[in-house]
Amino acid sequence: MTHTITLIPGDGIGPEVTEAVVRILKASGVSIEWEEHVAGLLAFERTGQALPVELVDSIRRNKVALKGPVTTPIGQGFTSVNVGLRKALDLFANLRPVWNLPGVDARFQGIDLVIVRENTEDLYAGLEHEVVPGVVESLKIITEKASSRIAHFAFAHARKHGRKKVTSIHKANIMKLSDGLFIDCVRRAAREYIEITYEERIVDAACMQLVMHPEQFDVLVLPNLYGDIVSDLCAGLVGGLGVVGAANLGIDIGVFEAVHGSAPDIAGKHIANPTALLLSAVMMLRHIDEGPAAERIMQALGTVLIAKTVRTRDLGGTASTLEFADAVCHEL
Numbered sequence: 314m315t316h317t318i319t320l321i322p323g324d325g326i327g328p329e330v331t332e333a334v335v336r337i338l339k340a341s342g343v344s345i346e347w348e349e350h351v352a353g354l355l356a357f358e359r360t361g362q363a364l365p366v367e368l369v370d371s372i373r374r375n376k377v378a379l380k381g382p383v384t385t386p387i388g389q390g391f392t393s394v395n396v397g398l399r400k401a402l403d404l405f406a407n408l409r410p411v412w413n414l415p416g417v418d419a420r421f422q423g424i425d426l427v428i429v430r431e432n433t434e435d436l437y438a439g440l441e442h443e444v445v446p447g448v449v450e451s452l453k454i455i456t457e458k459a460s461s462r463i464a465h466f467a468f469a470h471a472r473k474h475g476r477k478k479v480t481s482i483h484k485a486n487i488m489k490l491s492d493g494l495f496i497d498c499v500r501r502a503a504r505e506y507i508e509i510t511y512e513e514r515i516v517d518a519a520c521m522q523l524v525m526h527p528e529q530f531d532v533l534v535l536p537n538l539y540g541d542i543v544s545d546l547c548a549g550l551v552g553g554l555g556v557v558g559a560a561n562l563g564i565d566i567g568v569f570e571a572v573h574g575s576a577p578d579i580a581g582k583h584i585a586n587p588t589a590l591l592l593s594a595v596m597m598l599r600h601i602d603e604g605p606a607a608e609r610i611m612q613a614l615g616t617v618l619i620a621k622t623v624r625t626r627d628l629g630g631t632a633s634t635l636e637f638a639d640a641v642c643h644e645l
């Protein structure tokens with residue numbers, strides 16, 4: 314069977330890591346027809362839209378997309394394509410499994426946790442305005458609907474994958490209404506999953522605990538902004554942004570993208586590590602019922618990483634992005 318999948322190479326290191334991952338997917342034997350679309354600055358220059366309608370329509374039609382990172386201008390310019398896409402397609406859950414890859418040195422070993430981040434609201438609603446000169450206001454939107462939905466997603470994921478504990482992370486001691494509503498919804502969901510232990514942590518203390526004793530965590534559920542920050546922190550526990558994959562999931566649509574951004578500091582140098590996007594692509598293969606190919610890729614990736622002869626600079630090697638990809642293809 315041939316799968317039709319939307320491909321968004323993105324910008325910065327996006328096209329470099331995307332090319333590498335497409336090459337590995339081809340070597341895995343899965344038949345994919347890619348529908349390629351531009352987004353961000355490239356699309357803005359060509360069409361006047363950073364998030365072209367054709368791109369969104371393509372994902373709606375195909376239900377699955379593989380996406381490279383897209384640069385978001387800081388403090389001005391168009392609004393984030395990533396946030397726009399999540400809102401347009403109602404990709405309400407951001408799922409980031411964080412675990413140690415074989416052969417990758419990291420601050421901790423034995424990490425195996427899952428971050429479930431609410432993806433559609435909170436301070437990411439982007440509702441900001443200047444009240445008077447020198448005073449701006451940014452609205453933190455938390456709704457019962459989105460909080461309950463992400464809470465059920467986290468518990469259902471825990472149940473399906475045999476996980477033991479869900480921890481909700483919040484700051485409801487200060488934001489009593491907004492974060493208070495969030496944890497209230499998670500508490501209510503917890504009652505429907507009695508076999509799963511439920512606990513709560515305040516975000517600042519949770520960060521400290523994560524960098525000291527990460528092994529105590531299992532599934533974490535967080536509102537959007539804390540989820541963004543904590544998931545990069547967790548990537549740092551297992552070797553950095555180059556080795557963690559992610560999925561943005563809606564009811565029947567999945568957009569699979571790496572945790573990292575467009576890395577302008579190394580863009581064009583062909584030294585980026587494609588592993589993070591590859592891990593996202595492996596999640597995508599499982600999502601489209603191509604589990605055996607996903608396992609083959611994980612085996613091949615593991616063999617290359619354990620051998621330690623071909624690795625990219627972030628992991629202490631000298632290989633280029635495509636040399637690394639070719640090593641994985643060779644194992645496949």
Ligand code: NAI
Pocket residue numbers: 326330381382383384385386395554555570571572573574575576577578579584585586587588589627
């Ligand atoms: P970043 O993730 O692009 O880079 C942070 C650091 O990690 C840099 O030193 C970079 O060289 C390194 N790095 C990232 N990915 C790597 C890889 N695959 N291999 C080796 N090293 C890697 O974060 P930054 O600099 O904060 O963001 C750059 C741009 O990316 C911004 O415009 C931001 O908005 C955008 N961004 C886009 C995302 C997306 O499309 N989903 C997610 C995060 C950021």
